[in-house]
Amino acid sequence: MTTRIRHRSLLALGLLGLLLVVVAPFYYVATSSFKLPQEVIAQVPTLFPQSFTLQHYEKLLRSSNFPTYLANSMLVASGTMGICVTLSTLAAYGLYRMQLPAGKFLFRIILVTYAFPGVLLLIPLYGLLSQLGLVDRLVSLVIVNVTFTAPFAVWMLRAFFTAIPGELEEAAALDGATRAQTLIRIVLPLAAPGVASVAIFAFILAWTEYMFASVLILSDANRPVPVGLAGIIGQYQVDWGLLLAGATVTMLPVLILFSLVGRYFVEGLTAGAMK
């Protein structure tokens, strides 16, 4: 009995610790973004807001370029998502459902590119994109982001695609369905959770990417959120209220998307390493 109580309290303590480490910082940032400036920088921090204001959000959305950044990021993230999902689902179908003689080899190549450190490509990719005249264009960010999301996406899709029974496809083939029809009508609907989590993964990564965006985008009007917000960090004498509001708005789309497919996302994330 006593060991049971000890176990319980240890578990509770551990969970409290996790909550404090993982969730509390976000709670504090989000709630503080609604506090009056004097409370934001008050000597004694307040766990529960004592004041309420939307002035930081107003400043963010009215008198900074933040709305432009948001629109740019939306474009880049959606574009990345569309191309990444198309390329990775096609590849996953070929790799996992069609028994290619060189399938294993191709899978390995894609695995290598997934772990490939992108920073090593910073210089040459920048060179390539500037030769193509794509510097300071949002499409350059889409190109880069697809490169760094698609290989991992193929990996994530693996568990979802291999779980589909082969008989289903055979039955469809017997009924005269072509490969493309089988893919669209049978496999994709069954792998939908996987495709959704890949889409979210691509969106989130493109939404987050900073390094390439900071060198490929030159004009303020084309900046995505991370670069724009980082610019605000250094711009004024630090206006924490404004930055906290910016941080909150920036993580909002990610949180909304994640709450929709979080379970499949984590499943897909771990499935690759598990096999």
Next chain:
Amino acid sequence: MAIHTSRPTAHKDPRPKGQFVRWRGRSLLGYCFVAPLLLWLAATILYPLGSAVVLSLQNVQIIGTSGTFVGLENYLRLLSSHNFWQAFGRSMVWVLGNALLQTLAAFTAALILNQRFPGQRFARIWIILSWIVPTVVVVILWRWLLSSSGVLNYLLVWTGVWREPIGFFGTANAATLSVIAINSWRWFPFMAVTVLAALQSIPSDLNEAAAVDGANAQQRFWQITLPLLQPVLFVLGLVGTLLSFNVFDVIWLLTGGGPSNATTTLPVLIYETAFAQYRLSQAAAISVLSGLALLLFAALFIRFMSPPQEDEP
């Protein structure tokens, strides 16, 4: 891989060709599915990789200008450069520090989440929170929490743990520790969910049988759980190292590589050399050398750390 060996459709194939031709046609179609991605990766990884090597043998300063062939000059200059070796050392400290801290945090979190408690399904998903949030948010969050008048310093002084507010990014050592801790905070959930998934794939009767035989929790962890986790830990060790070497934005946005270069790891050095000092070829040479070092690491890691039975994809 797909289990798709029986082909009941064979007799329905309209083409009166032999077995071999049909089989080849099928895999040709398969390659067509994989080709777009492979071409994309060839154009954006393989080709740039080649051009990085070419660039590193020239003396291009700013992008768009042309350079002349200078052979190994950039490499020789780097190999005798104090800055390069210092950044190399810092990258090693960075990777090791991150590995250590993340492994510790991830195992603790995974072992906690592996227990049964109300809300466990929810917790096992949302643990990943700090990993999915954009870096710039992470940076704002920690710069604020760790500022001299921030909440952490307030708590440290208030509880009497420390006499006066700490400058978390003020000194070389403090800044190094801070960026490693913050990056680990961001990345440990990724490792935690993977370890957790592996833990849950361990059949519970193994542990129960060991418990019946009188093994205590600690013995069960070291004798049963850890060996069974080895394949997953191998993948995490390899991929995690490469991914954490790659981290640039957290460091750059927190410290800008400072104070006095204390947090200038190789990625930061590459970035600075190319876009602050405008020595593109030099930066390309750093990239190539870093790539070779990582390749060597990966080869050694696979050679010596591979789990006993080879895992086939």
